[in-house]
Amino acid sequence: MRFSLRQLEYFIAAGETGSITLASERIHISQPSISTAISHLERELKAQLFIRHHAQGLSLTPVGRALLAEAKRVVAQAESLYTVADETSGLVRGTLSLGCMVTLAPMLVPELSQGFVSAFPDTKILHIEGHQEDLLRGLRRSEIDLALTYDLQIPEDIEFSQLVSLPPYIVVAETHPLASQSAVTLDELSDQPLVLLDLPLSREYFVALFMSAGITPTIAARSAYPDVVRAMVANGAGYALFNVRPRSDQALDGRKLVSIRLAGQHRPMTIGVATLRTLAKSRLIAAFQAHCQARISRSYIPGMVAPAMTERTRIDP
Secondary structure, three states, X not given: OOOOHHHHHHHHHHHHHOOHHHHHHHHOOOHHHHHHHHHHHHHHHOOOOEEEEOOOEEEEOHHHHHHHHHHHHHHHHHHHXXXXXXXXXXXXXXXXXXXXXXXXXXXXXXXXXXXXXXXOOOEEEEEEEEOHHHHHHHHHOOOOOEEEEEOOOOOOOEEEEEEEEEOOEEEEEOXXXXXXXXXXXXXXXXXXXXXXXXXXXXXXHHHHHXXXXXXXXXXXXXXXXXXXXXXXXXXXOOEEEEOOOEOOOEOOOOOEEEEEEEOOOOOOEEEEEEEEOOOOOOHHHHHHHHHHHHHOOOOOOOOEOOHHHHOOOOOOO
């Protein structure tokens, strides 16, 4: 064999990004090195792997698409040799594919990832953000090793280890009539315009809060992006329901938001670690899960206001 695993890795990066430039940024290797590796593979395999489009990147040929799938399997098999060695030697090293719920990722991922890599310098973490269905699909396809997500309709083939439960709360603009209240009920919100976080399973969760109380919410607007929802609320479009509470009380446009307790007893969302039940956990996966368990609790959550920070002795109306 007159090509290397490293050349295959460069080819995979270019094939998945469709660009030498993006591949270079993704794997932190110079563009000439990636171009040279691809040219070498094409000469060695006597096949054209890409169609070069002037100033518009690359597209895989039929042979290139077939080789991409095979190259990913070869690289994965080679990396498994490290896993075998690590399990024997007790080392924690390798690349972890970390999936994270899109609503949690901006707060959880940076601190958790950097803390873990600092503790285990021979590791690397690849981040994959998505909604619940994306993450479950990624676990089943082995595209994700571990996912940080919610306990929303977890199927039997997924193992879910709870970390912390987050109760729902209300967000309004600082000029909203309800902004001065310490708590509100669902009844008080029934005629108010709701800006709904429109993600698979998340939207069903929020609507179910109203349904369980026999109330139909007045949905005025919706978005799949939490920052868009927060900005719309800050601009007076209505109120929103969230479980994740960022430490910042401002929307991205700088307008202030006010968080209000939702009175009554309501099902929380629970953050946890999800893995494929049939997958034998490597030392790397087990170490990262333990890392999450040590750094996420009722008293502390990276990037968020933890439940214990807002709890007071109250009597709900």
